[in-house]
Amino acid sequence: MLAKRIIPCLDCDLAVPEGRVVKGVEFKQIRYAGIPWKLSEKYYKDKADEIIFLDITASHDRRDTMTNVIKKVSKNVFIPLTVGGGIHSLKDAKTVFHSGADKVTLNTAAIKNPQLIKEIAENYGSQACVVAIDAKRNYSLSRGKEIYETPKGECWFECSIYGGREFTGMDAVAWAKEAQELGAGDIMLTSMDRDGTYNGFDLELTNAVSENIQIPVIASGGCGNPKHILEVFKETKAQGALAASIFHYNEYSILDVKKYLKKNGIHVRL
Amino acid sequence: MIAIIDYGMGNIYSIRNALENIGSKTKVVTKPHDLKDADAIIIPGVGSFDNTMKGLQPFEEKITNLIEEGILFLGICMGMQALFNKSEEGIGSGFGIIPGKVIRLPDNVLVPQMGWNEIRIRKETMLLEGIENKDFFYFVHSYHCVPENRDVIAATTEHGIDIVSAITRDNISAVQFHPEKSGEKGLRILKNFIGCIKC
Numbered sequence: 001m002l003a004k005r006i007i008p009c010l011d012c013d014l015a016v017p018e019g020r021v022v023k024g025v026e027f028k029q030i031r032y033a034g035i036p037w038k039l040s041e042k043y044y045k046d047k048a049d050e051i052i053f054l055d056i057t058a059s060h061d062r063r064d065t066m067t068n069v070i071k072k073v074s075k076n077v078f079i080p081l082t083v084g085g086g087i088h089s090l091k092d093a094k095t096v097f098h099s100g101a102d103k104v105t106l107n108t109a110a111i112k113n114p115q116l117i118k119e120i121a122e123n124y125g126s127q128a129c130v131v132a133i134d135a136k137r138n139y140s141l142s143r144g145k146e147i148y149e150t151p152k153g154e155c156w157f158e159c160s161i162y163g164g165r166e167f168t169g170m171d172a173v174a175w176a177k178e179a180q181e182l183g184a185g186d187i188m189l190t191s192m193d194r195d196g197t198y199n200g201f202d203l204e205l206t207n208a209v210s211e212n213i214q215i216p217v218i219a220s221g222g223c224g225n226p227k228h229i230l231e232v233f234k235e236t237k238a239q240g241a242l243a244a245s246i247f248h249y250n251e252y253s254i255l256d257v258k259k260y261l262k263k264n265g266i267h268v269r270l
Numbered sequence: 271m272i273a274i275i276d277y278g279m280g281n282i283y284s285i286r287n288a289l290e291n292i293g294s295k296t297k298v299v300t301k302p303h304d305l306k307d308a309d310a311i312i313i314p315g316v317g318s319f320d321n322t323m324k325g326l327q328p329f330e331e332k333i334t335n336l337i338e339e340g341i342l343f344l345g346i347c348m349g350m351q352a353l354f355n356k357s358e359e360g361i362g363s364g365f366g367i368i369p370g371k372v373i374r375l376p377d378n379v380l381v382p383q384m385g386w387n388e389i390r391i392r393k394e395t396m397l398l399e400g401i402e403n404k405d406f407f408y409f410v411h412s413y414h415c416v417p418e419n420r421d422v423i424a425a426t427t428e429h430g431i432d433i434v435s436a437i438t439r440d441n442i443s444a445v446q447f448h449p450e451k452s453g454e455k456g457l458r459i460l461k462n463f464i465g466c467i468k469c
Contacts, residue, residue: 003386127410269406
């Protein structure tokens with residue numbers, strides 16, 4: 001049986017030579033967390049199942065910095081490495097794969113050009129193409145959206161792009177289905193309402209998406225303690241849980257979290 | 271020197287990094303001629319069956335001969351499937367070194383199987399020394415190998431059904447998972463493999 005995945009996410013600011021890992025709250029307010037290769041090696045030793053590197057600066061002149069980060073990390077870290085942020089073309093993806101990455105994650109670029117998912121999946125396989133969805137609850141109901149009941153009332157889930165700066169009017173559930181059809185291998189689903197808040201994953205959002213697609217959903221945004229991860233695995237079909245802050249600032253180690261999950265009946269790799 | 275066959279498809283960087291990390295000398299080989307001073311051959315890979323066989327076609331005769339002469343061989347993922355006669359994924363032929371076929375994973379499970387899964391050891395081999403039942407390895411595949419002779423099976427993995435996750439026969443080893451992406455246990459398998467060079 002496949003194990004549930006624990007995935008640390010490194011938001012990388014690439015304005016300095018080796019890059020630096022930072023973390024925001026609800027997509028704003030930035031706090032320093034460490035150097036990408038050092039954190040990666042620590043997480044690898046702690047039995048992370050995969051590591052995601054997001055280029056939050058996502059500008060073209062910084063692309064070489066990300067390539068160098070991945071080259072360095074892939075020499076000592078032998079688990080799948082996923083890279084996202086600013087990948088707009090098959091050529092961008094190729095550069096990332098050639099530096100040692102196993103998967104790319106697409107967000108804005110996939111919404112602007114859905115065919116890119118297909119191109120990457122056809123050239124490198126579905127497993128190499130993760131579609132990231134940044135979703136926010138929208139309580140103003142409109143026609144054609146998938147409406148969900150939540151304790152705070154009925155809402156739908158809206159996709160945003162450009163790191164949460166722009167809203168698209170697109171329904172996250174419908175988009176996840178389309179991304180699956182186009183060949184995405186994973187959906188990395190981030191709740192913008194929860195990101196960086198430590199209040200737990202958005203279970204309604206995670207359920208809404210994971211109940212409607214067959215490919216794995218990685219729940220993201222809001223993880224504040226191991227119990228939140230247990231909760232998202234017990235109450236939704238999420239195959240993976242992504243966290244940043246709780247690991248970066250040494251509040252919990254990945255190993256401790258996995259031991260806790262195993263003790264509570266979740267199938268994880270130890 | 272360990273020759274890593276680059277047939278234009280797979281991610282050869284990971285396997286190269288992993289081998290170098292455990293201290294072995296590697297060479298990425300793009301022409302059959304460059305295999306002449308190889309101590310061992312690895313075919314890595316992701317991709318589709320027909321594309322893989324097409325990419326491997328120039329190497330087929332040379333690799334088949336070297337394997338017959340007893341060179342150590344490791345096939346990873348598509349590199350394992352390439353050893354068989356046929357695959358449901360394509361119309362081309364495999365090397366046919368291991369009699370059997372490659373078939374699609376069952377419909378009632380996640381396809382591709384993508385993620386960490388456990389293995390169950392089915393026979394004692396050098397390749398799996400230091401590896402225990404229920405150790406996890408990283409898998410990415412939609413098809414799986416069905417050897418005619420069950421004696422070659424070194425490990426199986428449950429994904430809806432029991433699939434063959436490792437085979438060994440004389441100088442030939444092959445794994446369906448990616449040891450180069452499977453943490454310390456994966457590195458151990460690669461160490462076991464290169465350890466055989468000195469045997």
